[in-house]
Amino acid sequence: MKNIPHKIYLQESELPKYWYNVVSDMPDKPDPFMHPGTLKPIVLEDLIPVFCKELSEQELDRTTRYFEIPDEVFDYYKTFRPSPLVRAYNLEKELQTPAKIYYKFEGNNTSGSHKLNSAAAQVYYCKKQGLTKLTTETGAGQWGTALAMACAYFKLDLTVYMVKISYEQKPFRKAVIQTYGADIVPSPSETTEVGKKILAANPGTGGSLGCAISEAIEVALKSENCRYVLGSVLNHVLLHQSVIGLETKAAFEKIDEYPDIIIGCAGGGSNAGGLMSPFVKDKIEKKQSPYFILVEPVSCPSLTRGKFTYDFGDTGNMTPLAKMYTIGNGYIPSPNHAGGLRYHGMSPIVSKLYHDRIIDEARAVEQTKVFEAATLFAKCETILPAPESSHAVRVAIDEALKCKETGEAKNILFGLSGTGYFDMTAYTQFMDKTMTDYIPTDADLEKGFASIPKFPGLE
């Protein structure tokens, strides 16, 4: 029997030097982003007032297969990468399964998630362009933390518009972001026109991600030296996150194994897309065909119950239109939803791969089952997983239990995208049994669908 170590770390010399652009290999490309005014495909000129130029070019690139990781980004990566590919021996033992469970753990950095992979790249390109200031929004705070860390390293100013309710409920996240030197503004705020307007209409509002995005974009557009950056959904974010899958693939090669099943939790799709894309390449090239499963919460079921159509990326309808799985930009998950992954849409790349069934399956899970899996995982594997990542843990356990029934020794790989240290309120709800599940009715979803814009000729 092969002796596979608990953890496989690549040597520095084995680290990926390139990001992989899965779009270049897709037989059918994702439909282009559309300008909501002209209803024509977005072009570079539309993007560069908001995003920096090289990121805009990456966003639109459909042919370049590999992008070299710049030396400056690679140097920064070396402070928190490689992340380990871990064989979950203890979990296997606990489940008494013949399956071999592996996870790629992206949470071993202070942002607590994979978000830093793209933050590093985005901040670098902005710096290279001579920009001095960035804006972004953050909800739960992982992206805001990652970006603050990268801005501290590359010495750019950053203003984070943090959804007001999170700002108030997550003082520690706020403090981490401030420790790295970024400014935080609770959104909606008096610092922008859109913020003032919203505050005038709803003086007591706790804010929303959509509003925070609008404020961050407004500020970025006002200054020549400032741009906006986003942590998920977009093509260039998936490009940077391919480093997760590339490292994973290299680690599997080191132990001469290959995953039969690949599981990723999907909110905006950057983690699952990044983990899966190099393996998707194998499937497109008909070399090997792992079975891909995307996991989402039943309470925010964009893939399992959404429509594959054009929608805005934000509730404020300031972004381009994206063809994606969506339950409507106006959909708001029930307040009892504690488990993350609350975005109404999905990365256009991931959406297209799933629509074409190159990604085989999307599965929705209930949050109480997710936290049950998270707790079991924590006890066996020591790591306290993020609620988001725990969706993947749930399905990995379910698949391993199926193997127990069938006797199959499948290689199950999942992405453990982050840690849950800042999500203890949700864990406490689970332990106190005050956590409930929420399955939206068809009528609930119809309300969300009603917010999807209707443009003639676009669907």
Add this chain to the structure above:
Amino acid sequence: MKNIPHKIYLQESELPKYWYNVVSDMPDKPDPFMHPGTLKPIVLEDLIPVFCKELSEQELDRTTRYFEIPDEVFDYYKTFRPSPLVRAYNLEKELQTPAKIYYKFEGNNTSGSHKLNSAAAQVYYCKKQGLTKLTTETGAGQWGTALAMACAYFKLDLTVYMVKISYEQKPFRKAVIQTYGADIVPSPSETTEVGKKILAANPGTGGSLGCAISEAIEVALKSENCRYVLGSVLNHVLLHQSVIGLETKAAFEKIDEYPDIIIGCAGGGSNAGGLMSPFVKDKIEKKQSPYFILVEPVSCPSLTRGKFTYDFGDTGNMTPLAKMYTIGNGYIPSPNHAGGLRYHGMSPIVSKLYHDRIIDEARAVEQTKVFEAATLFAKCETILPAPESSHAVRVAIDEALKCKETGEAKNILFGLSGTGYFDMTAYTQFMDKTMTDYIPTDADLEKGFASIPKFPGLE
């Protein structure tokens, strides 16, 4: 020029298989623990009602050089070890120092610190003895978390007596401990005689570590299947923590380097002792002589201003007497002390090594300077360090800046024992400039010294 990677991870086959007992090699052994009733050296029979037998034997062992790490502990170690030895290239660049800065990072596990190394061992030996339940105390919560994790893994029940003020101020720590399945009792409590007595005398007290220790020991003594476990100070804890130094030494051998200076923060001494002991061996054997620096806060200066004498380990005076550096078991650091390392005494082994100047120097630093260093480190190296560990960061930076002046390219190694995610209140105080420094007056220290017991013939 040699190409030293950012991170050096040992392969699984290179991991230490033994813990190193530095006492076996010390030319002058530490003075024995004394029984406060008989004033005679503690023997095995004194310890085994409180601690499990094998741990008691390890505690008293002065001759065995290496203890084999049991397979079960080694298997558990593999879920969170090896920890990386990191070359702090970015910090070096920021400081423009010719020094080479290395740190051994023990914070990459959910307990957020090195404490899990000994928790794993202690829980295993208790399980092996057939015990079913353990008790302990926790203040800040790192030890409580580590022990809860190990008890979840080895499936033992655990009750943690958590200092009431921490229990109330650190709900997330509490939630993590509970997620791993341990019971938490805010101390003082009605569950013990000593707790009841303290509550009757001081109904509104926020508790203390000394009181929590007393409660945990009382409960352990009441049941045949229950024992008490402790996370620092004791010899067997240092033994287990030697895994830090052994891994570090093996990693340095891999890159054919050796540290000129080794810096460790010291509260009870388990982290610094664990990191330093295999290098202390080199010094005792006159093979190589790194310069050792212990770092403590100016507000709790047991090494730099304390007495080397016999004192109790706890404020309740329930423990044996230990010969150590102490500022008195009744010493309580000022409430403005946010930076950890608040124990009145010091590991007897570390105390003796320092007293005999095998460990060269102890240095006390102010907490505002500590957090200044912590923030700089976080920005360069991505990791947000624990306040405790940041004491070592401070001195590492100071030593690197000295090298900048002299032009020396020294190898500086420090122990980064943990992460600061649960210490954001202290970071916020630093950012808000509400953090102050406190240097106890001689009169303040005299009050602490007054609590050191006076026994004829013992000093």
